[in-house]
Amino acid sequence: MGYTVRMWKIGRLAALLFVMAVGPVVAEQPAWQACFTPGQDCTGLIVGEIDASQHTIRVQAYSFTSVPILAALKAAHVRGVDVEVIVDKTSARASK
Numbered sequence: 001m002g003y004t005v006r007m008w009k010i011g012r013l014a015a016l017l018f019v020m021a022v023g024p025v026v027a028e029q030p031a032w033q034a035c036f037t038p039g040q041d042c043t044g045l046i047v048g049e050i051d052a053s054q055h056t057i058r059v060q061a062y063s064f065t066s067v068p069i070l071a072a073l074k075a076a077h078v079r080g081v082d083v084e085v086i087v088d089k090t091s092a093r094a095s096k
Contacts, residue, residue: 043066043068043069046066046069046072050069050072050073050075050076051072051075051076053081055081055082056082056083057073057076057081057083059073059083060085060086060087061085061086061088062087063087063088063090064085064087073085
């Protein structure tokens with residue numbers, strides 16, 4: 001009985017020392033964000049993310065009609081960001 005209690009106390013002490021050595025775990029902010037419409041400025045959120053992009057943008061959508069998002073994608077391409085868009089053939093047309 002004494003051996004079991006001693007081992008339990010040693011286990012608790014080891015766990016406490018581990019937590020103290022590692023420190024608190026801080027969760028990173030997610031790389032994604034949800035937006036709902038009506039009620040939120042989803043277009044503004046998306047344009048802001050596109051404007052902040054520095055390397056690569058990939059877009060896949062069934063239908064694509066947003067002029068502000070298209071303008072932001074074009075601006076990103078002009079500043080050297082690798083932009084690729086996949087849309088349904090009903091939304092696709094040659095770029096100008």
